[in-house]
Amino acid sequence: MNQPELPPRRFPAIMRRRAASFGYAFRGVAAALRSEIHLQFHAVATVVVIGLGFYFRLSWLEWALVALAVGVVLGLELMNTAVEAVVNLVSPEYHPLAGRAKDVAAGAVLVGAVAALVVGLLIFGPRMWALFVA
Template sequence: MMRRRAASFGFAFRGVWAALRSEVHLQFHAAATVVTIGLGLYFGLERWEWVAVAVAIGAVWSAELVNTAIEAVVNLVSPEYHPLAGRAKDVAAGAVLVMAVAALVVGLLIFGPRVWALLA
């Protein structure tokens, strides 16, 4: 039982790593994550702000990973172009866009006043 649980985590980490190596957008999100955490440490975010940032980062990463999985499955079952396959991929990419914009809003609300104060 414990071996299967451990293997499940291993498969999950392998999936994240495979996506990170192959998906340019996920690499961008990884860089943005590093910058965001660095800014959070620099500005000394409050606990609730860290919660908002962590949820936003996790949601964007999750959306991007689901999008990657959907694209892989669609490519497998429909190697030729099909309008429904294109629609599925577009909708999945749209979900990532919506989450990324929401995360950007969180970032602007939390970091915006601090950055503005530095510039003023």
């Protein structure tokens, strides 16, 4: 009995494309980390926060809130970097709208960073206070 011929499998090609897209994303993060001082600052702050989280033995909920705050700030920093690059590409000379786009993108990072700071103060503040007062 002859088996019907199966169509060629596309799964490996799809997986290669997916893997490549992750590679591009990691390459973008690495490039931004090399060139953006504010992103470097936030990356160092992330390492400090993770260290404090282990030191203070955060609960799962606290870890989730810290991870969300860190992700939001780092994501906004990356978007800000992308906006600045595109604006510089399309408007090498100063233009008020280009300046506004950059300012708004930077403002988004500021809002996210302030929110992350509030989360950090609520989670780590009482623990740090207890360390210094005791």
